[in-house]
Amino acid sequence: MSSNAPAIVLTGDRPTGPLHLGHYIGSLKSRLELQDTHKQFILLADTQAMTDNVGRHQRVTENVLEVALDYLAVGIDPEKSTIFIQSQIPELYELSMVLLNLVTVSRLERNPTIKEEIRLRNFERDIPAGFLTYPVSQAADITAFKATLVPVGNDQLPMIEQTNELVRKFNSVVGKDILVECKELLSATSRLPGIDGKAKMSKSLGNSIALGATAAEIKKAVNAMYTDPNHLKVEDPGQVDGNVVFSFLDAFDDDKAAVEELKAHYRRGGLGDSVVKRRLEAQLQAMIEPIRTRREAYAQDKGEVLAMLKRGTERARAVAAKTLSEVNASMGLNYFD
Numbered sequence: 001m002s003s004n005a006p007a008i009v010l011t012g013d014r015p016t017g018p019l020h021l022g023h024y025i026g027s028l029k030s031r032l033e034l035q036d037t038h039k040q041f042i043l044l045a046d047t048q049a050m051t052d053n054v055g056r057h058q059r060v061t062e063n064v065l066e067v068a069l070d071y072l073a074v075g076i077d078p079e080k081s082t083i084f085i086q087s088q089i090p091e092l093y094e095l096s097m098v099l100l101n102l103v104t105v106s107r108l109e110r111n112p113t114i115k116e117e118i119r120l121r122n123f124e125r126d127i128p129a130g131f132l133t134y135p136v137s138q139a140a141d142i143t144a145f146k147a148t149l150v151p152v153g154n155d156q157l158p159m160i161e162q163t164n165e166l167v168r169k170f171n172s173v174v175g176k177d178i179l180v181e182c183k184e185l186l187s188a189t190s191r192l193p194g195i196d197g198k199a200k201m202s203k204s205l206g207n208s209i210a211l212g213a214t215a216a217e218i219k220k221a222v223n224a225m226y227t228d229p230n231h232l233k234v235e236d237p238g239q240v241d242g243n244v245v246f247s248f249l250d251a252f253d254d255d256k257a258a259v260e261e262l263k264a265h266y267r268r269g270g271l272g273d274s275v276v277k278r279r280l281e282a283q284l285q286a287m288i289e290p291i292r293t294r295r296e297a298y299a300q301d302k303g304e305v306l307a308m309l310k311r312g313t314e315r316a317r318a319v320a321a322k323t324l325s326e327v328n329a330s331m332g333l334n335y336f337d
Contacts, residue, residue, distance in 0.1 A: 011027065011031060012042050026187050047087045051131040052121060113159060143166075153187060167179040196244075211291050238266040
């Protein structure tokens, strides 16, 4: 790759439901910036989502379009970012198979992210093989596009490490630098809590605010937000740390000085939760309203959204096919060329 070429970014989402504010602050916002400075591929990771949605496959396939609508609604431009569907690129399956031969089961089981997700899903030893090996599938996604930057949270750093291990192993085996190592691009924003304050924001936990939320849904969610359970009277001093309303103001309110003044007032007492919540609601209503409006407009022509996904998938497949051809040739698997 030429030193003057833009860095290549590979990012994406599992389409298990419409995206929410946690996705926006954690990744979508940065993708809007990256698409103007980098060559960006965004995958709808339906194949990966199938690894722990056996019997619920329709949940995945139906949400591919929903997530695509969210992308468009927040301003991701399909002319700048290549948006594609993972399952529609068979070269990714082929590359995954090649990489699977370079990693052991014990190494996959030592991956801290996998260990934690197995615990959360109560798989114990009944682990679907596809789920255990999905870090290899992720490595195939990254290396197929020769991505050099992968936006991740801290919990995904073991995936980057494993990808680079596979890259080094493959290049060593074939004696050529065919695949490219990548670097993590960590989010500047810490993970957004759920409105209940007990876990990360998740649609399945019922503690999220969707990007397409109505005005009434936003108001209801803000009113239900966890604050300080010991802040019983307006005059009582309040706790800011762990207070979801202030976490959201830190993430979405651009007037940082005003937010700091509110925090100081809340800590010394004399500021009611309702006042802080009204400020947050106004911020979220102003931010989400244009996103919701654009989403509704795109949803009027889902055929065109699918056509956009097809075009992006075709562009992505051409890139993946070129990489796979190089991989096969380096291994002597090009019998008929």
